[in-house]
Amino acid sequence: MMRNQIELIATPQLALMFGYSEPTTSFYDFCRRTGIAPVHGRRGWYDPKLVRTRLDAAQGISEVGREVALQPSLVAQRRARRAQK
Numbered sequence: 001m002m003r004n005q006i007e008l009i010a011t012p013q014l015a016l017m018f019g020y021s022e023p024t025t026s027f028y029d030f031c032r033r034t035g036i037a038p039v040h041g042r043r044g045w046y047d048p049k050l051v052r053t054r055l056d057a058a059q060g061i062s063e064v065g066r067e068v069a070l071q072p073s074l075v076a077q078r079r080a081r082r083a084q085k
Contacts, residue, residue, distance in 0.1 A: 008045040011038075034058045 015023040035054045
């Protein structure tokens, strides 16, 4: 599948991703508490970008924090520079 196409996640698949065997009341309660909602007009389908954003917010992870975590440490950067010499 091409990566530039829109991909949505079906409710049963999302429930499995969250560790539920099927979409149960507990699954829907979890989604409601974290602000994860189906795509407007597409009941039963979720936007993976919204899901990721809501999970990050629930865990206190911001976009900036995620970018910083992905950057190599200063020590790793220095070691890379020294290895190039």
